[in-house]
Amino acid sequence: MSALDDLRLGARFAVNGGREGWIRTILTAIGVGCGVALLLVTSAIPNALAARDQRDNARGEFVGEQSLDKPGRDTLLIGTVWSDYHDLSVRGRVLRPEGPGAPVPPGLSVLPKPGELAVSPALKELLDSPEGDLLKKRLNGPVTAVIGDQGLAGPNELAYYQGSDTLVRDEASRINRFQGFPQEGLDPILMLLVLVAFVVLLIPVAVLIAAAVRFGGERRDRRLAALRLVGADGRMTRWVAAGEALVGALFGLVVGAGLFFAARSMAGLITLERISVFPSDLAPAPALVVLVCLAVPAAAVLVTLLAMRGVVVEPLGVVRTAKPVRRRVWWRVLLPVAGLALLLPQIRRGDGGGHFDQNFVVLGTAMLLIGVTVLLPWVVEAVVTRLGKGPVSFQLAVRRLQLSSGTAARAANGIAVAVAGAIALQMLLSGTGEHYTRDNGASESEMQVAVHAASPAAPGADQLRKDLAAITGVEKTFAYARTGLGDSPSGGEHYADVTVADCTALRELVELTSCKDGDVFLAAGKDLKGFTPGHAYFLDPAMPGEPESRLSWTLPAGAPTVPLKPAVGRYPVNGVFATPSAMPAAVKPSYDHRFTLKLDLGVPNVVEHVRNTAYAADPMVQAMGMTDGQTDHRYVQIRRGVLAGAACVLLLIGASLLISQLEQLRERRKLLAALVAFGTKRSTLGWSVLWQTALPVGLGLLLAVAIGYGLGAVLLLMTGFRVGVDWRAIASMSGLGAGVVLLVSLLSMPALWRLMRPDGLRTE
Amino acid sequence: MTSAAPAGSLLTATGLHKAYGSTPALDGASFSIHPGEVVAVMGPSGSGKSTLLHCLAGIVTPDSGLITYDNRNLSAMADRERSALRRSDFGFVFQFGQLVPELTCVENVALPLRLNGAKRKDAERTALSWLERLEVDTVAAQRPGEVSGGQGQRVAVARALAPNPRVIFADEPTGALDSLNGERVMELLTDAARSTNAAVVLVTHEARVAAYSDREVVVRDGKSRDLTLEFTG
Numbered sequence: 001m002s003a004l005d006d007l008r009l010g011a012r013f014a015v016n017g018g019r020e021g022w023i024r025t026i027l028t029a030i031g032v033g034c035g036v037a038l039l040l041v042t043s044a045i046p047n048a049l050a051a052r053d054q055r056d057n058a059r060g061e062f063v064g065e066q067s068l069d070k071p072g073r074d075t076l077l078i079g080t081v082w083s084d085y086h087d088l089s090v091r092g093r094v095l096r097p098e099g100p101g102a103p104v105p106p107g108l109s110v111l112p113k114p115g116e117l118a119v120s121p122a123l124k125e126l127l128d129s130p131e132g133d134l135l136k137k138r139l140n141g142p143v144t145a146v147i148g149d150q151g152l153a154g155p156n157e158l159a160y161y162q163g164s165d166t167l168v169r170d171e172a173s174r175i176n177r178f179q180g181f182p183q184e185g186l187d188p189i190l191m192l193l194v195l196v197a198f199v200v201l202l203i204p205v206a207v208l209i210a211a212a213v214r215f216g217g218e219r220r221d222r223r224l225a226a227l228r229l230v231g232a233d234g235r236m237t238r239w240v241a242a243g244e245a246l247v248g249a250l251f252g253l254v255v256g257a258g259l260f261f262a263a264r265s266m267a268g269l270i271t272l273e274r275i276s277v278f279p280s281d282l283a284p285a286p287a288l289v290v291l292v293c294l295a296v297p298a299a300a301v302l303v304t305l306l307a308m309r310g311v312v313v314e315p316l317g318v319v320r321t322a323k324p325v326r327r328r329v330w331w332r333v334l335l336p337v338a339g340l341a342l343l344l345p346q347i348r349r350g351d352g353g354g355h356f357d358q359n360f361v362v363l364g365t366a367m368l369l370i371g372v373t374v375l376l377p378w379v380v381e382a383v384v385t386r387l388g389k390g391p392v393s394f395q396l397a398v399r400r401l402q403l404s405s406g407t408a409a410r411a412a413n414g415i416a417v418a419v420a421g422a423i424a425l426q427m428l429l430s431g432t433g434e435h436y437t438r439d440n441g442a443s444e445s446e447m448q449v450a451v452h453a454a455s456p457a458a459p460g461a462d463q464l465r466k467d468l469a470a471i472t473g474v475e476k477t478f479a480y481a482r483t484g485l486g487d488s489p490s491g492g493e494h495y496a497d498v499t500v501a502d503c504t505a506l507r508e509l510v511e512l513t514s515c516k517d518g519d520v521f522l523a524a525g526k527d528l529k530g531f532t533p534g535h536a537y538f539l540d541p542a543m544p545g546e547p548e549s550r551l552s553w554t555l556p557a558g559a560p561t562v563p564l565k566p567a568v569g570r571y572p573v574n575g576v577f578a579t580p581s582a583m584p585a586a587v588k589p590s591y592d593h594r595f596t597l598k599l600d601l602g603v604p605n606v607v608e609h610v611r612n613t614a615y616a617a618d619p620m621v622q623a624m625g626m627t628d629g630q631t632d633h634r635y636v637q638i639r640r641g642v643l644a645g646a647a648c649v650l651l652l653i654g655a656s657l658l659i660s661q662l663e664q665l666r667e668r669r670k671l672l673a674a675l676v677a678f679g680t681k682r683s684t685l686g687w688s689v690l691w692q693t694a695l696p697v698g699l700g701l702l703l704a705v706a707i708g709y710g711l712g713a714v715l716l717l718m719t720g721f722r723v724g725v726d727w728r729a730i731a732s733m734s735g736l737g738a739g740v741v742l743l744v745s746l747l748s749m750p751a752l753w754r755l756m757r758p759d760g761l762r763t764e
Numbered sequence: 765m766t767s768a769a770p771a772g773s774l775l776t777a778t779g780l781h782k783a784y785g786s787t788p789a790l791d792g793a794s795f796s797i798h799p800g801e802v803v804a805v806m807g808p809s810g811s812g813k814s815t816l817l818h819c820l821a822g823i824v825t826p827d828s829g830l831i832t833y834d835n836r837n838l839s840a841m842a843d844r845e846r847s848a849l850r851r852s853d854f855g856f857v858f859q860f861g862q863l864v865p866e867l868t869c870v871e872n873v874a875l876p877l878r879l880n881g882a883k884r885k886d887a888e889r890t891a892l893s894w895l896e897r898l899e900v901d902t903v904a905a906q907r908p909g910e911v912s913g914g915q916g917q918r919v920a921v922a923r924a925l926a927p928n929p930r931v932i933f934a935d936e937p938t939g940a941l942d943s944l945n946g947e948r949v950m951e952l953l954t955d956a957a958r959s960t961n962a963a964v965v966l967v968t969h970e971a972r973v974a975a976y977s978d979r980e981v982v983v984r985d986g987k988s989r990d991l992t993l994e995f996t997g
Binding site: 389392395396399400402403404670671674675676677678679680681684 | 821823847848849850851852854855856858860862864865866867868871875876878879884907923924
């Protein structure tokens with residue numbers, strides 16, 4: 001018989017093997033299916049995000065190189081509205097056509113008339129629900145249109161367009177077509193994060209698939225023994241086993257495709273970290289699908305052939321596992337060492353905007369992580385051979401591990417790889433986090449309301465301040481006006497901010513020993529480079545295309561230099577701080593007004609009331625929490641995505657661990673019943689099961705911490721950041737891994753109790 | 765003890781009924797055994813003899829009927845009490861030995877002693893002496909997978925005898941052995957039991973094995989008949 005015939009025979013066993021055969025095939029199919037679904041979803045994510053970006057770009061208001069100084073038949077004024085609602089992000093745009101040919105945004109057929117709203121389906125749903133009551137007070141115009149899919153980044157996006165006849169050029173952009181900003185490439189550190197995240201998430205999936213094709217192995221070995229009895233040789237039995245696994249893997253592909261399509265159909269219902277995708281966007285690249293379809297069955301055959309090398313199948317229905325060959329460590333160390341060798345030349349390449357060699361990063365990270373899976377069986381074996389003493393439950397577990405640590409190590413491999421990867425990623429995330437996070441010292445209870453006073457449509461700043469102060473829950477308001485100072489009427493080479501406020505408000509920003517109306521202060525630091533006290537400069541210098549400033553102002557010669565308060569970053573200022581009387585009256589119309597509010601967050605919805613009051617004054621008035629924008633948006637997305645992915649992978653691995661645990665218990669049900677027959681306490685067997693899982697997983701976690709820390713340190717060195725031990729990351733990830741094991745053990749207890757029932761002896 | 769129980773009996777059962785779903789396994793079976801006595805329970809496959817053994821050992825609770833052991837009502841005991849009784853007073857030999865594959869033979873024999881609270885070294889010392897007595901001390905350090913079927917079954921007998929039980933339950937103890945090995949196992953089991961005054965409930969369908977017993981009880985369709993009593997009475 002050829003190997004192909006043997007494979008075919010194995011395939012027939014898988015489907016004609018009666019109940020047992022089907023159980024094994026189904027278990028394998030479920031395990032492989034989960035892995036395949038995860039692979040397909042992961043491979044579809046880049047396409048989904050690209051489709052989102054493309055739609056988002058197509059509705060952008062980027063002016064680009066067009067010079068649209070004057071209104072035309074085809075121009076449109078578009079203003080961006082800063083409009084969040086609770087923790088939901090709402091994309092708002094105010095539109096004012098300047099001619100009959102003004103462009104219409106994607107997803108709409110006509111522009112909304114003044115006051116009218118065109119909203120996304122998700123926003124319409126929110127506005128129609130009681131949860132949207134406060135937002136409805138803000139967006140109180142009639143909804144006359146619903147934005148179509150092509151005008152939305154995702155199905156659950158909250159977005160609206162509002163027509164206006166008061167929007168002015170100063171607070172808007174003038175465009176004659178919708179187009180996005182030119183796409184920026186990902187910076188090298190974020191690219192590194194994405195690459196490592198993919199490797200870290202996909203390797204446990206590969207481990208899961210490899211484990212799944214070995215489900216039910218012991219029962220299969222007994223079936224193979226029967227084949228040996230009728231004359232099959234060792235090679236034939238290996239190929240027959242591979243045939244069984246192949247069928248399981250093929251069914252797994254079908255299950256995986258089914259799960260993928262189910263997940264895809266539900267994709268529109270899920271919003272993860274403010275991102276939702278249309279089901280049609282979740283389409284993996286055809287080449288990747290073909291790769292998955294070929295690689296998974298091939299891996300099933302390969303894994304089985306390799307696994308069968310260690311099993312001696314003898315006739316007479318006896319599978320005698322040969323005295324385990326002592327595992328050698330030398331070749332197991334080669335893999336992580338080679339991985340490290342690939343990564344080391346990348347050190348400091350991410351420093352200063354450099355670029356990593358992506359292939360080296362992916363390959364090196366993968367080799368280090370796969371190194372966990374090849375090292376762990378050796379570590380488990382090396383440790384358990386030295387154990388033995390202890391209570392009966394411990395002895396039972398240790399002896400079982402000594403006899404066959406491979407199965408246990410394989411089960412722990414998935415957890416160990418996932419934890420090692422997650423630790424490395426967490427280290428990278430927290431190490432590089434400071435690069436993407438600005439700690440501006442602001443707290444949740446602080447808000448800033450910005451009014452652009454240059455616009456004739458802008459509300460009276462004083463009135464708005466009164467309205468804001470009247471809101472229940474607003475404890476304090478500080479008013480600031482801001483303009484600029486340039487060394488020439490048209491801007492010139494140097495520019496500094498000028499912040500005008502009374503002494504009380506200024507003391508919030510800078511350290512003042514004395515202050516009275518008419519005083520001017522200079523902020524310590526390099527922002528005033530190019531300005532000399534006693535010299536004349538120009539207030540409100542012109543921006544390109546604007547008329548030149550005629551407001552000459554002398555920077556007072558005796559103006560003291562004062563230090564900025566640590567929390568001054570919350571208010572983006574530098575340069576000059578002046579009290580109102582120090583400024584010429586003529587500059588007042590150029591002021592941008594800002595109010596900093598201190599809120600009592602114990603008052604329900606106080607933030608929304610502030611936003612509503614600001615919006616009612618003018619949609620273009622910005623009202624935002626001071627903590628908004630502290631962290632780079634893409635960094636946050638990647639970090640949250642990675643953590644969510646790691647949790648999903650760990651849960652999936654937990655499920656696979658549970659299946660393998662239950663399978664092993666089922667295999668031993670007669671023995672368990674016999675042990676109970678002669679009086680073994682259930683708790684003894686329960687503890688034994690826990691030890692049996694906890695020992696390899698504990699060792700796996702130790703190895704994972706070592707390799708994860710090593711990988712994290714190398715990755716941080718690559719980016720040029722300081723390497724520190726992130727104990728919180730290590731503890732949280734190891735704890736998560738240990739938690740999964742505990743959960744699996746707890747979930748397998750009911751089955752253990754059931755299998756320990758004396759009924760198990762009935763077939764004796 | 766009930767009035768129906770023969771005087772001096774250690775373990776008795778009267779009017780046992782047990783059904784698995786709608787299938788009756790025992791239908792009014794009765795049984796008794798004295799200390800040091802070997803009683804063979806015979807019958808065709810599916811007759812209920814293993815169920816009778818499991819009921820007598822407190823592994824399975826009968827639907828109705830009374831089982832008393834040493835003047836104690838076994839049926840009324842909680843699972844925990846019955847488990848404790850099985851650890852201290854009962855020993856078991858199964859058809860396929862059911863040795864724990866990952867423990868060595870000496871550890872297998874020591875297991876019930878350790879479950880009873882004995883220290884590891886003491887338990888293994890006692891276990892080794894039983895292995896010597898059953899002529900399998902040479903395989904003490906080997907695992908069950910590395911010894912022959914006959915040796916494995918002798919190890920199982922040693923495990924049953926090691927805690928000095930008062931009753932040994934043997935369910936087809938020679939079913940998986942050739943006749944020569946089977947006879948040797950039976951000789952060793954019955955000799956050892958008699959020397960310690962342990963009673964042996966021996967479930968078998970082989971007359972050759974039953975010949976080692978002092979008395980035979982036949983179970984058919986869930987009902988029992990004591991052949992010895994019939995012939996002598």
